[in-house]
Amino acid sequence: MSFALDLCSCKRGFFTLRDCANSAVTSCSACSRRICAEHITQAGLCVECVAKRSEDAALDETSTTYAIRSRQRWYGSSNYSPVWWGTSDPYWNDTDYRWYEGNDDDDGGGFGDS
Amino acid sequence: MANRVKQAFNALSPEQQDIVRARRFSGARSPDEWLALLSPIADYDRQADETRAGGGGFFERRYARKNDVPNGLRTFAIPLLPILREDMEPGAPLELWVDLTGPLVSTKAVRHSEPYKKGAYRKVVDTFYDDAWLQVRTRFADGAQLQFAVIDHVRSTFKEKKNPRGKIKRKTKNKKKTEMTVTLTVPNRLYAPATGSRPLPKQKLKPSDKHTKVTVGGTLVAKQVDAVPQLESLIELISGAYERVAPVRRKKL
Numbered sequence: 001m002s003f004a005l006d007l008c009s010c011k012r013g014f015f016t017l018r019d020c021a022n023s024a025v026t027s028c029s030a031c032s033r034r035i036c037a038e039h040i041t042q043a044g045l046c047v048e049c050v051a052k053r054s055e056d057a058a059l060d061e062t063s064t065t066y067a068i069r070s071r072q073r074w075y076g077s078s079n080y081s082p083v084w085w086g087t088s089d090p091y092w093n094d095t096d097y098r099w100y101e102g103n104d105d106d107d108g109g110g111f112g113d114s
Numbered sequence: 115m116a117n118r119v120k121q122a123f124n125a126l127s128p129e130q131q132d133i134v135r136a137r138r139f140s141g142a143r144s145p146d147e148w149l150a151l152l153s154p155i156a157d158y159d160r161q162a163d164e165t166r167a168g169g170g171g172f173f174e175r176r177y178a179r180k181n182d183v184p185n186g187l188r189t190f191a192i193p194l195l196p197i198l199r200e201d202m203e204p205g206a207p208l209e210l211w212v213d214l215t216g217p218l219v220s221t222k223a224v225r226h227s228e229p230y231k232k233g234a235y236r237k238v239v240d241t242f243y244d245d246a247w248l249q250v251r252t253r254f255a256d257g258a259q260l261q262f263a264v265i266d267h268v269r270s271t272f273k274e275k276k277n278p279r280g281k282i283k284r285k286t287k288n289k290k291k292t293e294m295t296v297t298l299t300v301p302n303r304l305y306a307p308a309t310g311s312r313p314l315p316k317q318k319l320k321p322s323d324k325h326t327k328v329t330v331g332g333t334l335v336a337k338q339v340d341a342v343p344q345l346e347s348l349i350e351l352i353s354g355a356y357e358r359v360a361p362v363r364r365k366k367l
Binding site for chain 2: 012013014015016018019021063064066067070071074078079080081082083084085086087098099100102
């Protein structure tokens with residue numbers, strides 16, 4: 001028997017990206033990913049979908065939505081590739097992020113230095 | 115008619131009113147706590163600036179002018195908080211030192227030139243000021259320590275001449291450059307020095323046993339003394355610091 005945690009699919013971070021640790025409460029109406037209360041907008045879209053579509057009007061401008069929108073713009077305008085410390089996600093395939101490509105450990109993370 | 119700027123000021127908490135009056139504050143709080151403290155001040159400043167630009171009566175404009183908050187807080191420091199919050203380690207404090215009293219105060223003067231003559235001017239004195247108006251230190255979720263400072267360097271030139279009618283004329287001109295320095299200290303268990311990063315005016319990489327210290331910086335020439343640099347300039351420096359290292363393992367943080 002396995003326990004699958006229903007965690008938010010959005011990524012936290014600006015200069016580096018990591019998984020959001022919040023529990024999901026709903027699904028994004030555009031990408032269908034499971035999303036937490038912090039990363040869902042009133043329009044029913046996740047903040048990452050809204051930022052990608054540049055639908056500023058749909059963003060109820062919280063500090064989180066502002067940060068994600070700024071992140072999307074920065075990645076698009078500056079050629080910056082964030083460091084990836086999260087779970088692989090096809091949603092991010094069009095983003096040129098940096099991660100370790102060797103055969104070193106993927107320790108499942110979260111519990112100290114290992 | 116009620117003074118709306120004064121009403122907005124009175125609606126601030128005593129701590130927020132003290133910040134508006136003193137134009138300086140420091141401390142260690144979470145980004146959310148900083149936003150809760152500073153956002154109402156930004157709203158007040160926005161309203162006061164609109165009033166000063168002609169949106170109110172004489173007394174409102176005078177009150178707004180006397181109780182102004184320099185725009186560095188509203189257009190640079192506060193927008194930075196949600197961005198830093200994204201990368202910060204949960205529960206880590208964000209240490210802020212903000213001094214918006216301006217560069218042209220005697221305590222910030224670092225050097226005076228000897229009086230000299232130049233053209234028609236019989237006396238010219240240059241005074242140099244260093245104003246570190248924003249300093250930040252925090253810890254990121256990847257174990258990196260981030261520290262940066264925004265420093266205004268102002269050269270204030272006082273000139274004095276006597277015109278043909280014998281009248282003494284004096285004037286002062288100010289020129290400003292803004293220096294930004296970012297220090298990113300990353301743990302060697304996650305990062306190693308890398309190549310292929312964007313060029314930056316100043317850069318230094320200092321590896322040690324457990325950490326690699328990346329220092330980057332640059333200087334911007336300001337058009338006016340009260341000009342505030344673009345937030346993107348600082349984001350570019352932090353990005354450039356991260357580009358000087360690369361991950362050496364896979365790990366979910």
